[in-house]
Amino acid sequence: MKEIRNTTQGPLRVPLPRGKTLHLPPRQTGRVAPAALEHPPLKKLLEAGQLEVLGDAEQEGRRPLKSERGPVDSRGHGHSNVVHPSGDR
Numbered sequence: 001m002k003e004i005r006n007t008t009q010g011p012l013r014v015p016l017p018r019g020k021t022l023h024l025p026p027r028q029t030g031r032v033a034p035a036a037l038e039h040p041p042l043k044k045l046l047e048a049g050q051l052e053v054l055g056d057a058e059q060e061g062r063r064p065l066k067s068e069r070g071p072v073d074s075r076g077h078g079h080s081n082v083v084h085p086s087g088d089r
Helices: 034-038 040-047
Strands: 002-006 012-015 021-024 029-032 051-056
Touching (some): 002 021
Antiparallel strands (some): 012 021
16 A cells, blocks of 8 residues: 655545545545556646655554454453343234
């Protein structure tokens, strides 16, 4: 992923491929796919100086996949043995 920054004083709506939009507040950063940097409307914002590419975004803040997580701690809220009625009432 590439990290981009809004260099303007106002919020930007950054058009992305496949009809998606990234909303960036003033002076904030966002992540886009490297292929998105070739999208003509986004290129136009880069050339105008409204956006700048900071480089590769770090993967440190990435949330782990379910398969990468450790075992679940069962000391929290346990299962109750309450049977809820069902069927016609």
